[in-house]
Amino acid sequence: AQSVTQPDIHITVSEGASLELRCNYSYGATPYLFWYVQSPGQGLQLLLKYFSGDTLVQGIKGFEAEFKRSQSSFNLRKPSVHWSDAAEYFCAVGNYGGSQGNLIFGKGTKLSVKP
Amino acid sequence: DAGVIQSPRHEVTEMGQEVTLRCKPISGHNSLFWYRQTMMRGLELLIYFNNNVPIDDSGMPEDRFSAKMPNASFSTLKIQPSEPRDSAVYFCASSSTGLVGELFFGEGSRLTVL
Numbered sequence: 673a674q675s676v677t678q679p680d681i682h683i684t685v686s687e688g689a690s691l692e693l694r695c696n697y698s699y700g701a702t703p704y705l706f707w708y709v710q711s712p713g714q715g716l717q718l719l720l721k722y723f724s725g726d727t728l729v730q731g732i733k734g735f736e737a738e739f740k741r742s743q744s745s746f747n748l749r750k751p752s753v754h755w756s757d758a759a760e761y762f763c764a765v766g767n768y769g770g771s772q773g774n775l776i777f778g779k780g781t782k783l784s785v786k787p
Numbered sequence: 788d789a790g791v792i793q794s795p796r797h798e799v800t801e802m803g804q805e806v807t808l809r810c811k812p813i814s815g816h817n818s819l820f821w822y823r824q825t826m827m828r829g830l831e832l833l834i835y836f837n838n839n840v841p842i843d844d845s846g847m848p849e850d851r852f853s854a855k856m857p858n859a860s861f862s863t864l865k866i867q868p869s870e871p872r873d874s875a876v877y878f879c880a881s882s883s884t885g886l887v888g889e890l891f892f893g894e895g896s897r898l899t900v901l
Contacts, residue, residue, distance in 0.1 A: 716878070
């Protein structure tokens with residue numbers, strides 16, 4: 673069965689520092705992979721997605737993620753964190769057959785940013 | 788453009804009462820998803836519809852939960868009778884066939900069952 677693991681429950685970084693959030697997935701075929709962000713009291717918003725092709729994908733708000741098939745990973749990165757990036761981040765794998773399907777989310781990583 | 792609209796935003800009820808959560812998806816989207824979020828279990832898919840037809844309801848916890856989508860612009864999630872363990876934030880999300888994996892979430896309905 674498909675699954676997503678985010679090993680870090682909570683990460684704190686200083687403003688301006690680099691960030692890497694880890695995500696490992698389990699999926700039988702080439703996965704559709706996603707990162708979503710949730711600000712407090714809000715719904716989730718898509719940051720970026722990977723379907724195929726270039727393994728380094730760019731997203732909104734300066735985020736990027738790299739797909740590594742050999743490691744079953746899809747880690748999210750940002751070179752310089754801003755205080756407004758404090759939020760919870762969710763990795764997800766798409767469970768799709770054709771155009772129908774749904775997302776399986778990880779448990780999330782909460783990011784705190786120190787001034 | 789209006790996003791996904793959920794109501795109520797907050798609901799406090801007593802055990803045994805019926806709860807109805809409502810969702811209006813983005814116009815033109817043909818897929819609708821109901822998720823539940825708790826600290827313990829994270830985000831769980833309850834059910835999703837495609838073209839108003841339920842495709843997968845395997846995540847619905849038990850018979851107390853039911854969901855309907857009578858038309859393309861409205862869906863409900865009903866819990867009857869409610870129990871304290873149903874306390875959670877319930878999210879509705881919509882998407883379109885051409886937007887594989889790109890879900891647009893509402894702001895959620897926070898349910899507290901006393």
